[in-house]
Amino acid sequence: MKMFVDVPEVYLYSQFVDFRKSINGLTAIVEAELELSVLSGTVFVFCNKGRDKLKVLYWDKTGFALWYKRLEKDKFKWPTKLNKPSLSLSEQQLHWLFDGFDVFGTSSH
Structure with missing residues (x-):
């Protein structure tokens, strides 16, 4: 399923987030930190x-x-050693991430 049409950019926020945050909390992160x-x-x-x-x-x-996506087994491949708050991805890399692939390597779930 394609969720997006003509995505201008994709940014991964490199730090882990408290998932009690919803739209307002996440927009605050984007505006203040990114x-x-x-x-x-x-x-x-x-x-x-x-x-x-x-x-x-x-x-x-x-x-x-x-x-929101939750895996029943395994874990998403996520960058842990970035010195910057975000990482830019292509739309294809985003879909690979959703599918369980390591967008920084070649392993999958």
């Missing part, structure tokens, strides 16, 4: 500390959309 506009259509991806859940936030011109 210093990016949440209204640009850019897709922002967040991961929990257990690395078994992802939240995806974006503005679709009518409002915010928040997607």
Whole structure:
């Protein structure tokens, strides 16, 4: 299933996020820590500390959309040694991440 149409950019937030945060808490992270506009259509991806859940936030011109994915087994491959708050991905890499692939290598779930 394709969730996005014409994604301008995709950013992974490199730090783990408390998943009690919803749209308002995640937009605050984007604006304060990443210093990016949440209204640009850019897709922002967040991961929990257990690395078994992802939240995806974006503005679709009518409002915010928040997607949530939880793995029943295994963990998402997530960068742990970045010196910057975010990492840019292609839309294809985002879909690979959803499918369980390591976008920084070749292993899968």
